[in-house]
Amino acid sequence: MSQPLVSVVVPIYQIDKYIGICIESLMNQTYRNLEIILVDDGSTDRAPEICDLYAKKDKRIKVIHKTNGGLVSARKAGLEIATGDYAGYVDGDDWISPGFYEALVNTIIEYDSDVVVAGMSRDLFSVSTKINSKIPAGNYVGERLTRLKQNMLTYEKFSRIGITTYVWNKLFKREMLKKYQMKVNNSITIGEDAGVTYPYLMACNKISVIDNYDYHYRQREDSMLKTTTAYSKEVIGLRLLYLHLMSAANNYADSLNYKNQIRDFLLGLCIIRSGGILKEIKDDFSPYGREFYGSDIVIYSAGTFGQQLMARIKENEYCNVIGWVDTDYKEYRKCCLDVDPIENIDFMSFDYLLIATVDGVIADNIRTNLIWRGLSMNKILNVNCPEEKRTHLLDKYLSI
Incomplete structure (x- = not known):
């Protein structure tokens, strides 16, 4: 054959x-x-x-x-x-x-x-x-x-x-x-x-x-370092992607939940690219479940979301980052990012720790490990977007 x-x-x-x-x-x-x-x-x-x-x-x-x-x-x-x-x-x-x-x-x-x-x-x-x-x-x-x-x-x-x-x-x-x-x-x-x-x-x-x-x-080293432009510019591409993915949505049965899946996927991208702390969103809803403006925080994860969050915080002078940790800290240091091992949080004094992932299961696992380390659950913030708020929130992110 x-x-x-x-x-x-x-x-x-x-x-x-x-x-x-x-x-x-x-x-x-x-x-x-x-x-x-x-x-x-x-x-x-x-x-x-x-x-x-x-x-x-x-x-x-x-x-x-x-x-x-x-x-x-x-x-x-x-x-x-x-x-x-x-x-x-x-x-x-x-x-x-x-x-x-x-x-x-x-x-x-x-x-x-x-x-x-x-x-x-x-x-x-x-x-x-x-x-x-x-x-x-x-x-x-x-x-x-x-x-x-x-x-x-x-x-x-x-x-x-x-x-x-x-x-x-x-x-x-x-x-x-x-x-x-x-x-x-x-x-x-x-x-x-x-x-x-x-x-x-x-x-x-x-x-x-x-x-x-x-x-x-x-x-690659240069691909690990994420470029950051103003969210008002990045949202143009996000809108294009949303319109493209939704263009055929009416062809699929409601039972396949396609529209809601695309909504959640785009909302996740919007939160990642914006850091979830846009001033246009802040007074309406915080995807972290709590406002932390002006607080002392630690960022957990130095991937795309973590880097975008760090950049947005600096742009807006949103809060005081007193630590940045990741399990792959050695690799990120090679890229000249000031990232430390997870263990360093034991010696830091801060108001909140932000888990920089939109994946709920990964966030839950990190949260559990941090609680086992003795960190108060009230100090741990992660992305949590209730179903009833997602459509409204995505509309807000895409309209900026």
């Missing part, structure tokens, strides 16, 4: 230090029938030369050189020339283990799935962490598929993602992927993966979820 062709689109911009490792990992796949499409999105480093060099080494490699248009436009350009039965993405600064595509192709063929969802390995300096979707591995059809769609964006608690947003740890049917990728506005730069993933999942009749960690997401 002939092996189906798999098109792999690799967007590339200013990553000449990493692109060779990425391309080599694709060339060394045990699944050989690949069409490797390298999309140089206007790089001014040596990435274009590297792409052309590899194209001479392997006839499976095609190269597109285009003016810079952003990640969405690069992915579209790759899909425009793709010819495979199936298609996937690999970011140019990531890499994949040799058996990645063989595992995905075998699954999509065996179960005649519309998509295969894998896990990933997050490579942070010398530490590699395996991460899965929250929805368990298995093959979803019929009633099981309905339950997956009902929980793909809100699994168990507010803003706890059931199926990961990323497009690069999945294998799609090419024609179907192209349909949904081409609808995404090139200007969407926050949540651009979600703009493809969830409309695609809603159209699926069969979905496979597998425990596979062969995709290596390289969390």
Whole structure:
């Protein structure tokens, strides 16, 4: 039996230090029938030369050189020339283990799935962490598929993602992927993966979820440091994403809870990008359940939310941050962030500790551990948006 062709689109911009490792990992796949499409999105480093060099080494490699248009436009350009039965993405600064595509192709063929969802390995300096979707591995059809769609964006608690947003740890049917990728506005730069993933999942009749960690997401030093612009500018992209995701909402049965899932997902993004402390929101509702303006606080977590929260506090002189802690503090220090180990809170005097995550289950686990450490539960604040307030609150965030 002939092996189906798999098109792999690799967007590339200013990553000449990493692109060779990425391309080599694709060339060394045990699944050989690949069409490797390298999309140089206007790089001014040596990435274009590297792409052309590899194209001479392997006839499976095609190269597109285009003016810079952003990640969405690069992915579209790759899909425009793709010819495979199936298609996937690999970011140019990531890499994949040799058996990645063989595992995905075998699954999509065996179960005649519309998509295969894998896990990933997050490579942070010398530490590699395996991460899965929250929805368990298995093959979803019929009633099981309905339950997956009902929980793909809100699994168990507010803003706890059931199926990961990323497009690069999945294998799609090419024609179907192209349909949904081409609808995404090139200007969407926050949540651009979600703009493809969830409309695609809603159209699926069969979905496979597998425990596979062969995709290596390289969390680079510069990617760990989050850029912060005024929320009034970031909200423009958030509105575009919301309108895009909601554009087909009326096509889905109310029982799938799609509108509320999109609402919760966007509300979570708004809270992360704003730090949840906008003055336009403050007098109406605090997602932390309590006002802490002018207080002495500690921030728990130095990820995207933690960095955005720190930046917003400084912008608005909102309160006094006397400590910042994270389990991965050593890695964040390498990025020149002043982060300390969790144990340091035992020696700090503060009014409140803010848990910088919108994932309710993660926040509950952190809260429990902090209470075991002897911290008063009244000092611990985390995001808590009651169901009855979410629609109103999202409207407020998107109207700023």
